[in-house]
Amino acid sequence: MSIPFGSGAHHDGSEAYLSDPNPELGDTVTAFVRVPNDADVRRVVARTVNDAEPFRLEATLDRTSATEQWWRVDLRAHNPVTSYRFHLADGAGRTTWLTGEGLQAWDVPDTADFRLTTEHDPPAWVRETVWYQVFPDRFARRSDGGLEAPLPAWAHESGWNDAIETGEPGSMTQMYGGSLNGVTEHLDHLESLGVNGLYSCPFFPAHSNHRYDASAFDRVDPLLGGDDALRRLVTEAARRGIRVMGDLTTNHSGNHHEWFTSAMNDPEAPTRSYYSWREDGSYEAWLDVPSLPKFDHRSSALRAALYDGPDSITGRYLGDEFGLAAMRIDVANMTGRLRDVDLNRLCSTTLRATMRAVRPDAWLVAEHFHDASSDLDGGGWHGTMNYTGFTRPVWTWLLRDDVEISAFGEPGSLPIRSGRDAVRSARAFQSRIPYSVALTNMNLLGSHDTARWAYATGSPELHAVGVALLMTWPGSPSVFYGDEIGCGTDASYDVTARQTFPWSDRSGWNHDLLETYRELIALRTRSSALAVGGQRWISVGDDHLVFVRESRDERLLVHVSRTGHPPVRVGLGALGVGGAHVIAGADASVDGGSIRLEASGPTWRIVELTDPL
Structure with a gap:
């Protein structure tokens, strides 16, 4: 069967193609397959797998x-x-399979099959949320410019405009004095940007500026303003319709954590079971970094202290005392895993149970830098930071060609790939998880663990193309603080990306880019197609991508290009609609029953499709 890439049969796990994308066990769900008439399809059979046995179900022509x-x-x-x-x-007897990766005229394994999951119960609000990530020490000091508390001996203070230290230990001990009170006092910026979610890197006491080496979990770092500062931030953010997400490391603590120092000093200490010990009495550490001793989740006492139940650390921060709406789990992929021990599923499901008990509409998102599909069946993490299914494919398509960036586990510099290969990669990862999970993944162009997006692209125009993809891709988008004004044009890796926000130098802001962010965020937060819709690929070339996001009541066509390309003409009839008009980005002509998509350079546009046929 020969069906063009952009006009082939389509199905996905969204509400546009399933009567219920989130069924209960035993429910019957009606699935729809969309097929162009010129494919001459005469028969469609569903193959489902029940109890590991395949069954065939004859489909009927609906309309x-x-x-x-x-x-x-x-x-x-x-x-x-x-x-x-x-x-x-088809009419000639030729056959093909339709899976999450598209059409294949050969037998393929089940890994890319569509999936119904009955265990995924994410909060509805997360699909409508655009996150804004802050690194607390670098976002804003409080209004009087002072420190919240005297710096400890391990830290040294820098002025807000001082250069970032890149050597050791300075890169970890340099403190700029940002605090949660500083974040609260700048919530107007987030509100004007249009975001409705705030993700803060850890706020626990630690011995570094990144705070992923916690020395305690039961209190907020006094350097950030203490417990009251977090309560004030959550309250003031809520007044603006912004939910707050915390950041918890369940894989390890810092070696100065009171649990660990007690365990080191006394082999009979109650917290000794919290950590992983070798036969010689030494301890396991994350990636063998001595300052990050690894937890042992076989300990029920550890689980009870950290995340099992309303009285745990997790329960407390999600409960009424602090009111966090979500929790990002650092190093989630390694949590509970060490050689022949694998309790990762126990960790994620217990966290979910605690959330259901304390805050039923809380969101649980996992850090994961590679293929997370085996952990994303819907029953554990609600989603993951989608580095593999979004960030990396987009970077390899839009990366500037005059720099070398080592990231995302690449053994060397990231390659530059065609649009076709970028889409193949993105679809391969997306196809291996239920679509309902894809809708609650966190998509991002950059974070505290990457180079800055402004550095990766090297131009505001390519930067904006990436933002258009970020705001229109299935999943919950996240903006790293400062990206919206073009920060970090020289930030080539994570340490230099953690720069201070230039509040006092607004002349250096890229105001055109800021308006692009505002326009796209506003569209993302009001669009049902972008929140819950499917993704149907229409045209893909080396330098352009065209896809449709469609819910039951809205259809949007997205066109992006990294450089100029020959015009792409898309028939309205092939899209199943009778009308179209541009609602954001570059203009496009609609005439003769088709849309003409042109680009002379990096371009993005969003077209609303109307009058469904």
């Missing part, structure tokens, strides 16, 4: 239009995760 057919079949959510795919046959 037709001048350009396409819609086939339907009832599927049963037989298992907590039920996989399915479609078998298509």
Whole structure:
């Protein structure tokens, strides 16, 4: 069967193609397959897997239009995760499979099958949320410019405009004096940007500026303003419709943590079981970094202290005392895993249970830098930081060609790839998880662990193309503080990316870029298609991407390019609509029943599709 890339049969796990994307166990769900008439498809059969045994279900023709057919079949959510795919046959007897990676005219393994999950219960609000990530020490000091508390002996103070130290130990001990009170006093900036979620890197006491080496979990670092500063931040953010997410490390603590020092000083200490010990009495550490001793989640006492139950650390910060709406789990991929021990699933499901008990609409997102699909069936983490399924494909497509960046586990400099290869990569990762999980992944162009997006692209125009993708991709987008004004044009790796926000030098802000962020964030937070819609690929070339996001009541076409390319003409009939008009970005002509998409350089545009056929 020969079906063009952009006009082939389509199905995804969104509400546009499933009667219920989040079924209960045993529910029957109606699935729809969209097929162009010129594909001459005569038969569609669903193959579902129940109890590890494949079953076939004949689909029926539901409706037709001048350009396409819609086939339907009832599927049963037989298992907590039920996989399915479609078998298509045309009039000449040729057959092909339709899976999450698209159409294949050969037999393929089940890894890319569509998936119904009955265990995924994410809060509805997260799909409508745009996050803003802050690194507390670098975002803002309090209004009087002073420190919240005297610096400890391990730290040294820098002025707000001083250069970042890149050597050791200075890069970890240099403190600029930003605090949670400083964040609160600058919430107007977040509100004007239009974001409705605030993600803060850790706020616990520690012995570094990044605070991923916590020395305590039961209190907020006095250097950041203490417990009252966090309460004030959450309260004031809520007044502006902004939810706050914390950042907890469940894989390790710092070696100055009171739990660890007690365990080191006394082999009989109650906290001795909290950590992983070798036979010779030494301790396991994250990536063998001595300052980061690794937890042992076989300890029920550790679980109770850290995340199991309303009285745990997690329960306390999500509860009424602080009121966090979500928790990002640092090093989630390694949590509970050490050689022959793998308790990662226990950790994630216990965290979820605590959330349900304390704050049922809380969100749980995992840090993960590579293929997270085995941990994302819907029953554990709600989603992951989508470095593999979004960040890396977008970087390899839009990366400037005059720098070398080592990131995301690449053994060397990141390659520059074609649009076709970038999409293949993104679809491969997305296809391996339920689509409902993809909608609650966190997408990002950069973070405290990467180079700055402004450095990676080298131009405001390419930067903006990436932002357009960020705000239109399935998932919950996150903006790293300062990216919206073009910060970090020389920030080539994570340490230099953690710069102070230039509040006093607004002349250096890229105000055009800031308006682009505002425009796209406003669209993202009001669009049902971008919140819960499917993703249908229309046209992909080396230098351009075109896809449609569609919910039951809205359809948006997205066109982005990294450079100029020959015009792409898309027929409205092939899109299943009768009308179209640009609502954001570059203009486009609509005439003769088609949309003409042109680009003379880096370009983005969003077209609303109307009058469904």
